[in-house]
Amino acid sequence: MRHRIAVVGGGPAGLTFARVLHRHDHPVTVLERDPAPDARPPGGTLDLHVKLGQLALDKAGLLAEFQALSRPEGQAMRILDTDGTVLRDWQPRPDDRANPEIDRGQLRDLLLGPLDVQWGRGVTEVVPGTRDGVLVRFADGRQETFDLVVGADGAWSRVRPAVSSATPHYTGVTLVETSLDDVDTRHPDLARLIGDGSVAVYGVNRALVAQRNSGGHVKVYAQFRAPLDGHTNLDRRAGLDVADVETDVEADVETVRSRLLALFDGWAAPVLDLLRHGTAFVHRPLHVLPVSHTWTHVPGVTLLGDAAHLMPPLGAGANLAMLEGAELAESVAAARGPEDLDEAVRAFEEQMWARAGRWAKITTAGLERLVSPDPTEAIALFDEVQPS
Numbered sequence: 001m002r003h004r005i006a007v008v009g010g011g012p013a014g015l016t017f018a019r020v021l022h023r024h025d026h027p028v029t030v031l032e033r034d035p036a037p038d039a040r041p042p043g044g045t046l047d048l049h050v051k052l053g054q055l056a057l058d059k060a061g062l063l064a065e066f067q068a069l070s071r072p073e074g075q076a077m078r079i080l081d082t083d084g085t086v087l088r089d090w091q092p093r094p095d096d097r098a099n100p101e102i103d104r105g106q107l108r109d110l111l112l113g114p115l116d117v118q119w120g121r122g123v124t125e126v127v128p129g130t131r132d133g134v135l136v137r138f139a140d141g142r143q144e145t146f147d148l149v150v151g152a153d154g155a156w157s158r159v160r161p162a163v164s165s166a167t168p169h170y171t172g173v174t175l176v177e178t179s180l181d182d183v184d185t186r187h188p189d190l191a192r193l194i195g196d197g198s199v200a201v202y203g204v205n206r207a208l209v210a211q212r213n214s215g216g217h218v219k220v221y222a223q224f225r226a227p228l229d230g231h232t233n234l235d236r237r238a239g240l241d242v243a244d245v246e247t248d249v250e251a252d253v254e255t256v257r258s259r260l261l262a263l264f265d266g267w268a269a270p271v272l273d274l275l276r277h278g279t280a281f282v283h284r285p286l287h288v289l290p291v292s293h294t295w296t297h298v299p300g301v302t303l304l305g306d307a308a309h310l311m312p313p314l315g316a317g318a319n320l321a322m323l324e325g326a327e328l329a330e331s332v333a334a335a336r337g338p339e340d341l342d343e344a345v346r347a348f349e350e351q352m353w354a355r356a357g358r359w360a361k362i363t364t365a366g367l368e369r370l371v372s373p374d375p376t377e378a379i380a381l382f383d384e385v386q387p388s
């Protein structure tokens with residue numbers, strides 16, 4: 001039985017869902033708001049866990065390609081004190097493939113493969129229960145109907161209101177992201193500081209993390225506690241609404257740099273060099289959905305990934321999104337008729353809620369400890385989760 005399936009969003013969740021359906025020869029319409037794959041910078045590196053993201057890639061038949069592209073050495077993690085003293089220096093064993101890193105752009109291209117994504121198709125609304133199925137309205141005024149619409153459209157999902165009234169709230173932590181290019185040739189001292197993976201420095205209610213991507217590119221994340229209004233006080237334009245929050249705000253580079261340097265004043269010079277040499281700055285006030293977000297099942301519509309369970313970015317979100325995409329696709333491909341399809345979606349939702357709820361609790365507690373009044377909490381957390 002061929003169901004009319006649409007997935008809204010071509011991020012890790014939507015593309016994994018579509019790619020696994022494709023593997024099962026089931027047609028799927030992928031609707032993505034971005035006009036092209038490279039319309040936005042893809043973002044930093046992702047670590048994919050054996051039992052989550054890597055399992056999803058296995059279900060998509062892409063595990064071997066992932067292993068060829070990914071960087072197991074990127075699992076290395078160094079922690080410094082704010083004065084630059086090395087507190088922890090963890091290196092993975094050569095055969096350690098537990099959480100290798102991959103650039104988001106590489107992952108996206110791997111998942112895209114043969115998929116025929118409809119780019120530039122922003123969805124504005126989803127209306128379940130019409131005579132012909134679930135109605136999808138687009139920003140250009142067009143509309144289409146499907147048997148199942150899967151909302152994989154991220155934090156500010158336009159599909160979510162069809163099943164839930166929940167909206168993301170601010171965690172109290174803001175992240176400002178900057179980048180360094182050609183770090184090995186242009187900033188060899190910083191390249192050594194960062195090593196093959198990440199370096200993290202934890203202070204009182206703030207942290208600085210630098211993470212190596214492929215090709216000598218480094219992402220630096222300054223994290224700090226601040227109120228949402230004026231959290232940045234950097235280049236906040238008046239009258240930001242949800243749509244603006246959704247699109248990260250780029251601020252004036254030198255203003256942001258000097259305010260960040262003031263915020264991290266007194267930290268070791270090599271650590272502050274990560275900010276001094278950063279190029280553009282992007283604000284990401286961290287929002288989350290309520291822990292254990294669930295909804296009353298609505299036939300014909302479901303959610304995956306951040307749209308369903310936006311949580312603090314502690315290495316789980318993309319992993320969960322991908323595994324959910326793969327699992328839902330397998331269930332949908334096996335469903336024989338409309339009732340079977342609905343039952344498969346219900347069962348999937350129960351499984352997703354239970355697992356995502358556990359991770360939401362872990363990552364929420366983790367964020368409290370990583371950006372904490374007591375920086376030793378961050379080290380203690382590292383010691384608890386890192387194999388010795």
Ligand SMILES: Cc1cc2nc3c(=O)[nH]c(=O)nc-3n(C[C@H](O)[C@H](O)[C@H](O)COP(=O)(O)OP(=O)(O)OC[C@H]3O[C@@H](n4cnc5c(N)ncnc54)[C@H](O)[C@@H]3O)c2cc1C
Nearest residue numbers: 009011012013033123153154305306313315316317318319
């Ligand atoms: C700094 C940072 C670091 C992180 N590191 C990790 C990590 O190491 N490991 C990990 O597992 N997770 C990590 N995460 C979390 C991870 O990025 C997300 O959980 C993951 O991207 C969620 O995937 P998704 O497909 O659900 O949503 P998204 O990645 O947000 O994709 C949603 C897609 O939907 C599209 N879209 C949005 N609205 C519409 C619309 N109306 N119509 C059509 N299309 C639409 C968007 O353009 C986008 O392509 C990190 C997050 C951050 C912020």
